[in-house]
Amino acid sequence: MSLASVTSITATLLVIGIFVMLALNFDYIATNIESQVEMKAFLVDGLGQDVIESMKKNVESLDGVKTVTFESKTQALEKFKEKFNNNSYLLEGLDDRNPLPDSLIVTMISPNNAKEISESISKMSDVENVVYGKEVLDKLLKITYALRVGCLLLIAVLLIISTFIIANTIKLTVFARRREISIMKFVGATDWFVRWPFIIEGVVIGIIGSIITVLALSSVYMYFVKTLSGSMLGIMSFTIMPFSEIVIDTTFFVTCIGIFIGFLGSVISVRKFLKV
Amino acid sequence: MSLASVTSITATLLVIGIFVMLALNFDYIATNIESQVEMKAFLVDGLGQDVIESMKKNVESLDGVKTVTFESKTQALEKFKEKFNNNSYLLEGLDDRNPLPDSLIVTMISPNNAKEISESISKMSDVENVVYGKEVLDKLLKITYALRVGCLLLIAVLLIISTFIIANTIKLTVFARRREISIMKFVGATDWFVRWPFIIEGVVIGIIGSIITVLALSSVYMYFVKTLSGSMLGIMSFTIMPFSEIVIDTTFFVTCIGIFIGFLGSVISVRKFLKV
Amino acid sequence: MTHFFCRIIKDFRSLCRNIILKGCDFLIRLNDVNKVFTDGHKVLNNINLHIQKGEFVFLVGSSGAGKSTLIKLMLKETEATTGKIVIDNEDITKMRRRYIPHLRRNIGVVFQDFKLLQEKTVYENVAFAMEVIEASPREVRRQVPIILSMVGLSKKYDLYPQQLSGGEQQRVSLARAMVNSPKILIADEPTGNLDPDTSREIMKLLVEINQRGTTILMATHAKDIVDNMKKRVVAIEGGRIVRDEMRGAYCRET
Amino acid sequence: MTHFFCRIIKDFRSLCRNIILKGCDFLIRLNDVNKVFTDGHKVLNNINLHIQKGEFVFLVGSSGAGKSTLIKLMLKETEATTGKIVIDNEDITKMRRRYIPHLRRNIGVVFQDFKLLQEKTVYENVAFAMEVIEASPREVRRQVPIILSMVGLSKKYDLYPQQLSGGEQQRVSLARAMVNSPKILIADEPTGNLDPDTSREIMKLLVEINQRGTTILMATHAKDIVDNMKKRVVAIEGGRIVRDEMRGAYCRET
Numbered sequence A, B: 001m002s003l004a005s006v007t008s009i010t011a012t013l014l015v016i017g018i019f020v021m022l023a024l025n026f027d028y029i030a031t032n033i034e035s036q037v038e039m040k041a042f043l044v045d046g047l048g049q050d051v052i053e054s055m056k057k058n059v060e061s062l063d064g065v066k067t068v069t070f071e072s073k074t075q076a077l078e079k080f081k082e083k084f085n086n087n088s089y090l091l092e093g094l095d096d097r098n099p100l101p102d103s104l105i106v107t108m109i110s111p112n113n114a115k116e117i118s119e120s121i122s123k124m125s126d127v128e129n130v131v132y133g134k135e136v137l138d139k140l141l142k143i144t145y146a147l148r149v150g151c152l153l154l155i156a157v158l159l160i161i162s163t164f165i166i167a168n169t170i171k172l173t174v175f176a177r178r179r180e181i182s183i184m185k186f187v188g189a190t191d192w193f194v195r196w197p198f199i200i201e202g203v204v205i206g207i208i209g210s211i212i213t214v215l216a217l218s219s220v221y222m223y224f225v226k227t228l229s230g231s232m233l234g235i236m237s238f239t240i241m242p243f244s245e246i247v248i249d250t251t252f253f254v255t256c257i258g259i260f261i262g263f264l265g266s267v268i269s270v271r272k273f274l275k276v
Numbered sequence C, D: 001m002t003h004f005f006c007r008i009i010k011d012f013r014s015l016c017r018n019i020i021l022k023g024c025d026f027l028i029r030l031n032d033v034n035k036v037f038t039d040g041h042k043v044l045n046n047i048n049l050h051i052q053k054g055e056f057v058f059l060v061g062s063s064g065a066g067k068s069t070l071i072k073l074m075l076k077e078t079e080a081t082t083g084k085i086v087i088d089n090e091d092i093t094k095m096r097r098r099y100i101p102h103l104r105r106n107i108g109v110v111f112q113d114f115k116l117l118q119e120k121t122v123y124e125n126v127a128f129a130m131e132v133i134e135a136s137p138r139e140v141r142r143q144v145p146i147i148l149s150m151v152g153l154s155k156k157y158d159l160y161p162q163q164l165s166g167g168e169q170q171r172v173s174l175a176r177a178m179v180n181s182p183k184i185l186i187a188d189e190p191t192g193n194l195d196p197d198t199s200r201e202i203m204k205l206l207v208e209i210n211q212r213g214t215t216i217l218m219a220t221h222a223k224d225i226v227d228n229m230k231k232r233v234v235a236i237e238g239g240r241i242v243r244d245e246m247r248g249a250y251c252r253e254t
């Protein structure tokens, strides 16, 4: 019968594990995308090298700023040309009267700070304008927030469901052995004497289930990482979480849940049949 | 003991149901996004109204074309201005020498046909150029394909896992009643006499589980649709699947699985204990 | 020479036996049955037992002699290692699995450990045996109370086995065995948990059933009962039939 | 006037009884015990039973009289509806749940339905009862074989209950009840599945244990045994004690 419990607990842990991995990856990717959000501070024309350097220092010293890079007019035009190479007729004659300004490109630790940073930078002298796609960023933040909450909710729901399933499995195992339990009690066994073996069994089953789950999940993940890094990664603007990082989190999470469920399931299930 | 089976089957169906809903939605959104992909056929300058009309007809008659709209030079410039209102200095002096051509905007039934359509249109006379963001579209198609396959795989894995869990639950229920079964057989009951009640029980449990699952999932989904339509939908460039559509698919899917699992689980589980 | 002579006699005897046996209307026929359990323990050793229709046979022998095993063989609860078992003209050693229910419906059994369904009441336990053979509900409703009153349990019909005394459970088991008026009634220790008075009642009942034509095979340790009844007694010891007397007693008459 | 007189006598008698009872070393004391099951069936009716240390008591009565119920009360397997049950100077009707194991360890019981663990071998079933009271493994290894040979099962030590005959299972149950040398040994029909010879062996064993100081209460239907032993006999009928004789027989001596 332990076989049934092991497969049940493994199956459940697998579902949770898959979800945890998806959630971790999702969070990883979201953070990644968020960190790619840039802010552009357009500068007035014709500033000296030293002024720009000191401005860069000033911006860098602001709270929440990660990196600051200078982009000259010419560089900006190059980029622009690259971007619009399809509609090249637009750029005719731009070379001689380049309308693009010098700028500082600012990346932030978290896009949540964008507003304050942009305000601080705007107030500096020689800054003409600060641009960071307010609406786009707001949308992105809202979406990632919603998806993060959704992920957490889903995992919580899955946890509850799994606990149900496991508790039922263990309850049925114990039910099948109710006669055994009652006989033990008739012979004078204390509650704990009867309970211990079940609890140990539950925890062991939990551990076995966790090990199987972790092995299965991590080998599948490893395979994914390998195949994806070859084909898909180039296409998308993000990478999935590296194996070494996710495996620790998942192992920790899955093992904890496995042991916890095994333990709790046994304790709860045995209780009912001890009343003899 | 049926309570245990009902909760187990419900729990499992819930997990599958959530996934089916996510997958359906994902597919819906992907199709939606894909269908938003447009193709632009730039025309030579100064075509008459009738020529344009006949070209429109020609393009419409192509396989896989959904809609065709004409966009004049002037309209195109308006749009362009709107798009770049941040960098308005770019547009200075464009009004008097509008470089943008007339164009036909083509939407497709499926972006998979993009290549052929674009080739057909290119061959027409008076068409200067056909643009449809080949690389972007390719990327999009690859990503949605990968995600679709992933979804299906995940559901398949979940199905297998669930069948395991349910089979175990039923096996344990039957195991708890193994004495009963053997006694029936000793009294002269045929295999089918013993089996029927279990099968009926299994199917009924499957149906009950399905009903609970469908009710739970659809009420949650309805709630989601309501709250999302208010706040989130405006932000994203897509809508989630309408309630009436998803509820039918999900009900069908979940009920089939529930009944199937209940039936199969019973048959398999009883078999072992009939050998008396 | 002697050896040869012996063999002829042996052959002749077995020939005669076969002719005689074929002629008679034996309901139960065990020929050279052996039963060896997987652990190598030889529980039944060359059992030859023939029971005619309508007989009343006591099966006696010390604890662990092999009585219950013999009964289990007849029900195909366990398989004979070698030998032939014919019940109601069917060789059950070769019987296919799906005909086993048919066999068991012809044999009512009082099991030594009762084998009652814990989730069913007394009434349901007995009714169940009728439902199995697809008796009509009307017949069930008519027959079950009659049988229950015969074993003295009319008042306990809606109790569960857990709520019955040992003797009462034993009587439910007997009621269930009798309810379909089987051709053969096998009772394994049916009075083990009954006081002498109730035992006597039960024995009266069995005799009555026997007189109506049911063949009865009863394994028992109740010396008084066997001695009083003066019926056929088959004694098993260490897996062998050591005695088979037509009007026997529990112990060998000395 | 007569009424008043009667009451005085009654009071005096109960007073005397109480004094006498207090003085004696009663191991089991049941005062005015009633047991009514939830379905309203009154199974035990005002039972007063006092058993001294070292006594050997037969509990007789027809099937369903209430013998097993009485035993179940002493084990707190079921609760008395009213009345007081004192075992080894402890009022078990007020005993807290977690002291029940302690109570049961002092009482060895042969259950009417054996109550053996199906997943354990004969040896393990007996050893288990010792492990429960935390006996050392060395002691277990020493004691269990001795007990098994006493009940004649040395050779069957590694079989499972399913592989034993009814009588053998009964003897395993007895071995388990004896193995901890309990103060009280309660046996419910311990010879119901045993042939006369084996029964006699078992009774010898019980007498021996009794002589070593164990109090024995044995519910039985075996008239021969009760009549031969000439021990105290308590007869229950319809939930009442109808007879309590010091050197009694199975039936009322007429």
Ligand SMILES: Nc1ncnc2c1ncn2[C@@H]1O[C@H](COP(=O)(O)OP(=O)(O)OP(=O)(O)O)[C@@H](O)[C@H]1O
Pocket (backbone or CB within 6 Å): C037, C038, C039, C041, C043, C061, C062, C063, C064, C065, C066, C067, C068, C069, C070, C112, D156, D159, D162, D163, D164, D165, D166, D167, D168, D193, D194, D195
């Ligand atoms: N599955 C088995 N494996 C090994 N030995 C078995 C098995 N079943 C029965 N035996 C042995 O066969 C012997 C005969 O058992 P059986 O139940 O036939 O005895 P019995 O005559 O009915 O005894 P009792 O009167 O005590 O019921 C016993 O010694 C038992 O240990």
Ligand SMILES: Nc1ncnc2c1ncn2[C@@H]1O[C@H](COP(=O)(O)OP(=O)(O)OP(=O)(O)O)[C@@H](O)[C@H]1O
Pocket (backbone or CB within 6 Å): C156, C159, C162, C163, C164, C165, C166, C167, C168, C193, C194, C195, D037, D038, D039, D041, D043, D061, D062, D063, D064, D065, D066, D067, D068, D069, D070, D112
């Ligand atoms: N849980 C219960 N609910 C209702 N009635 C019960 C319950 N348990 C026992 N009884 C009834 O109590 C009566 C006495 O049962 P008990 O087991 O004490 O009899 P007994 O003297 O041991 O009989 P036997 O010799 O047949 O074993 C029986 O008639 C039984 O039906």
Ligand SMILES: [Mg+2]
Pocket (backbone or CB within 6 Å): C067, C068, C069, C112, C188, D165, D166, D167
């Ligand atoms: Mg037997």
Ligand SMILES: [Mg+2]
Pocket (backbone or CB within 6 Å): C165, C166, C167, D067, D068, D069, D112, D188
């Ligand atoms: Mg009893």
